[in-house]
Amino acid sequence: MGRPPYHRWAVAVLVVVAAVAFDLRGGRGEVRPFTVRPVPAGAELTDDDLEWREVPRGLLPPAVLDGATARVDLPAGTPIVPALLAASDPTPPEWWSVPVSLTPGIPVGARVRLVLLDDGAGVEGLVTSGPVDDLFGGTGIGLVAVPPEHADAVAAASAEGRLVVLVAEGPVRRVSAEGR
Secondary structure (H helix, E strand, C coil): CCCCCHHHHHHHHHHHHHHHHHHHCCCCEEEEEEECCCECCCCECCHHHEEEEEEECCCCCCCCCCCCEECCCECCCCECCHHHEECCCCCCCCCEEEEEEECCCCCCCCEEEEEECCCCCEEEEEEEECCCCCCCCCCEEEEEEECHHHHHHHHHHHHCCCEEEEECCCCCCCEEECCC
16 A cells, blocks of 8 residues: 555645635725716716726726716616716806816815926916826826916927926826936
8 A cells, every 4th residue: 555645635735725815805996987878078977977896907097976977878787987077167256277188096176386498487286177187107198287378388288398387286296207
């Protein structure tokens, strides 16, 4: 009679332990909102319009739903992402919104200081539309509201890459340099 196959038993036990550990470590997903019925463009999204589904982590960006309206017609089953939503316009009266390169993650409503590189002048601004995240890690274009007397200079500096955006508040203090 030969020796029992202890090595095979040890390997079998390790495989079972690894499988249990893999199963117990939890899901690798996150929940995101999806429409449960068609939502017309311009309609405000309500809890009755949405259901939360688990998706793989990082697949869909989070969307702010408070007071959000559909920017376009949304068929049933559409995942809700920021690009499909429009919020109330936070632009102060008489101010102009200028397209500016912003670091992803800057929230709508954040106060910013726009520094024009030619003369070092600073202009206060307000983020009115967050940047569309660039899948390649670059900066996205968002809208920043500025007083009317500075709109022309800020627009020209932004178009020519002569503008630095300083963020005064938000989840993280960041600096975004244009044209870099």
